[in-house]
Amino acid sequence: MDSGNNIVDILNRIISSGPLLVIAAILGLDSIRAVLASLGIFDPDTKWGRIIYGKRDRTIVRAALRDLGYTEETSDEIVIKMGEIPERAFMANSGVSAKDAAIQLIIMLSRYIFEFRETILYGGNSDTESNYYINTMEIAHNEADKQKLTAIMVHLLCSRMKNSKIPEIVVTPKGGNPLLVQEIAANLKSHLIVAKSLTDKSRIRIAGKPMYFKDEFLVNYEGSGHLSESKKAKSCVVIDCNTSGGSQLLDIVKDIRMYIEKNKDSIKIKPPNDVFVLFRADTDGDDIDKKFSKHKCNIHRFFDLDEEAKKKMYRLKAEREKEKKIPSYYSDEDIEAAKDIIRYLEEKGLYYYAKGRT
Numbered sequence: 001m002d003s004g005n006n007i008v009d010i011l012n013r014i015i016s017s018g019p020l021l022v023i024a025a026i027l028g029l030d031s032i033r034a035v036l037a038s039l040g041i042f043d044p045d046t047k048w049g050r051i052i053y054g055k056r057d058r059t060i061v062r063a064a065l066r067d068l069g070y071t072e073e074t075s076d077e078i079v080i081k082m083g084e085i086p087e088r089a090f091m092a093n094s095g096v097s098a099k100d101a102a103i104q105l106i107i108m109l110s111r112y113i114f115e116f117r118e119t120i121l122y123g124g125n126s127d128t129e130s131n132y133y134i135n136t137m138e139i140a141h142n143e144a145d146k147q148k149l150t151a152i153m154v155h156l157l158c159s160r161m162k163n164s165k166i167p168e169i170v171v172t173p174k175g176g177n178p179l180l181v182q183e184i185a186a187n188l189k190s191h192l193i194v195a196k197s198l199t200d201k202s203r204i205r206i207a208g209k210p211m212y213f214k215d216e217f218l219v220n221y222e223g224s225g226h227l228s229e230s231k232k233a234k235s236c237v238v239i240d241c242n243t244s245g246g247s248q249l250l251d252i253v254k255d256i257r258m259y260i261e262k263n264k265d266s267i268k269i270k271p272p273n274d275v276f277v278l279f280r281a282d283t284d285g286d287d288i289d290k291k292f293s294k295h296k297c298n299i300h301r302f303f304d305l306d307e308e309a310k311k312k313m314y315r316l317k318a319e320r321e322k323e324k325k326i327p328s329y330y331s332d333e334d335i336e337a338a339k340d341i342i343r344y345l346e347e348k349g350l351y352y353y354a355k356g357r358t
Contacts, residue, residue, distance in 0.1 A: 081164065082157060082163075085157075086098065088187070094150070096148055100335075102342060103335055105149075105152050105279070107328070107334055108145065110313040110314070111326055112134055112139055114132065114135065114314075115318075116131050119131060128244050130281075130282060132310040132311070134242070134281065134310075136242055137179075140241075141179070149180060150184050154184065156302060157300075159353065166188050167235050167237040168190055168235050169192075169234050169236035169269060170191070170193070170236065170239050171236055171238045171256070172192070172240055173240060173249065174197065176240035177240055177241040181239050181241075185239075191223065191226075194221070194223060195255070196221070197248055197252075198255070203220050213262075214266050217259045224267075227267055227268045227269050228267060233268045236270060237272055239275070240277050241278055242278055243280055243281070244281050244285075245285050245286065245288070249275045250291065250297070253273075253275065253295065254295060273296060274297070274300065275297060275298070278301060278302055283305070288304075302352065303342075303345045303351045303352060304345075309345055309350070312337075312341050316338075
């Protein structure tokens with residue numbers, strides 16, 4: 001009888017200790033992970049490396065930053081990378097995923113495209129002719145559409161800067177779409193600087209001083225006043241809603257480089273090597289990728305639009321107007337129409353989003 005009772009007691013103790021055994025096993029495994037991580041024999045970016053290291057590095061960085069006096073919120077922002085942006089609430093609320101960003105962009109632009117019977121002219125250094133105009137400036141005055149377009153742009157940034165940190169500064173031309181880019185910068189928690197173009201009448205040149213004097217930069221790049229007080233140079237990208245020949249955006253890149261060169265360490269900004277636009281409004285003129293790469297810079301976008309693509313987009317809008325509707329992100333028919341336009345752009349070699357082209 002005694003031996004039988006002993007066996008029952010042992011079994012009860014084992015069963016009641018089950019959770020403790022599980023915890024011990026987990027701690028044991030975690031200790032093994034810690035030892036393997038400390039040996040540094042696994043690449044953290046490989047499959048096994050991610051299993052072993054997990055988010056240990058980020059946790060350590062966050063703890064170290066808090067010890068240095070940073071708030072928990074600031075610490076979290078510092079370690080966030082571009083690839084983690086879509087997890088934020090504003091991205092979820094936009095209803096845009098990385099997979100359908102280009103489709104939604106086509107539908108958005110078709111809502112705001114105009115057809116003209118007469119040829120219209122636009123452009124900077126040279127005129128471009130078209131019968132269509134996409135009013136992206138108007139989009140920035142519609143809060144819901146501005147939020148969606150912001151999310152679409154962020155997906156483009158994420159696709160091109162997967163392993164990079166969020167740019168600390170976003171620069172946009174004053175003659176571009178600063179309302180939209182302000183929203184993009186706000187949601188990235190980046191600092192916005194608005195650049196006056198070389199032809200802007202409010203752009204200054206200090207008499208009796210050499211070109212690219214520091215105070216010129218502070219006036220011609222609105223919002224840059226804090227840069228001279230920063231301890232380290234801040235990363236930046238240039239963003240606008242769209243471009244034609246790209247000259248205005250490339251001028252900003254070259255202009256910032258010259259200010260940095262002439263003022264050495266007194267302007268705390270890194271030269272921008274990446275420019276982002278949602279699309280190129282035409283296919284005329286120079287090879288824009290070659291134009292930028294010759295100046296050690298990349299211009300990223302979803303696609304370029306020729307007249308036929310714009311005609312297809314306007315046709316989508318016109319057909320919906322007959323039904324007293326507008327193109328919808330939730331209509332299977334409209335989604336298929338957008339996919340058809342993307343297929344056309346792919347055939348013409350004008351679609352870049354899914355191909356990783358920069």
